[in-house]
Amino acid sequence: MPKSSGSNAGTSLCRFCRTALRHTFVDLGMSPLCESYVQADQMNEMERFYPLHVKVCEKCYLVQLEEYVSREHIFSEYAYFSSYSESWLRHASNYVEMISQRLNLGADNLCVEVASNDGYLLRPDICVTFDTGSPPA
Numbered sequence: 001m002p003k004s005s006g007s008n009a010g011t012s013l014c015r016f017c018r019t020a021l022r023h024t025f026v027d028l029g030m031s032p033l034c035e036s037y038v039q040a041d042q043m044n045e046m047e048r049f050y051p052l053h054v055k056v057c058e059k060c061y062l063v064q065l066e067e068y069v070s071r072e073h074i075f076s077e078y079a080y081f082s083s084y085s086e087s088w089l090r091h092a093s094n095y096v097e098m099i100s101q102r103l104n105l106g107a108d109n110l111c112v113e114v115a116s117n118d119g120y121l122l123r124p125d126i127c128v129t130f131d132t133g134s135p136p137a
């Protein structure tokens with residue numbers, strides 16, 4: 001059973017700077033959790049849906065969802081990790097090489113991976129060109 005973070009509708013705060021979130025970035029309606037599968041004994045039960053109402057912070061511009069489900073629940077039985085796929089890692093490595101040449105990027109640039117799954121793009125063997133950082137979860 002998903003566990004709520006305790007955030008109240010209309011009073012959500014930015015995960016980074018704690019400013020009240022008042023601006024919609026995009027509202028994609030409702031969706032079940034990704035990478036969660038219905039078990040055989042749950043086939044006749046309703047599936048939970050959660051808002052995909054993405055907001056942007058007016059102070060720091062972090063784009064974010066409210067935390068409707070705890071991180072522990074989401075990742076306790078997560079079904080897919082990008083770094084499991086060697087072909088995907090090769091693609092990511094080729095992409096980093098291509099985009100760093102195209103945009104003339106180098107070690108002085110900061111690479112931030114958004115919606116990073118398991119952070120595969122920031123691995124030192126993949127993101128060899130950049131200093132790396134990651135957004136708050």
Ligand SMILES: [Zn+2]
Pocket residue numbers: 014015016017018019057058059060061062
């Ligand atoms: Zn903020």
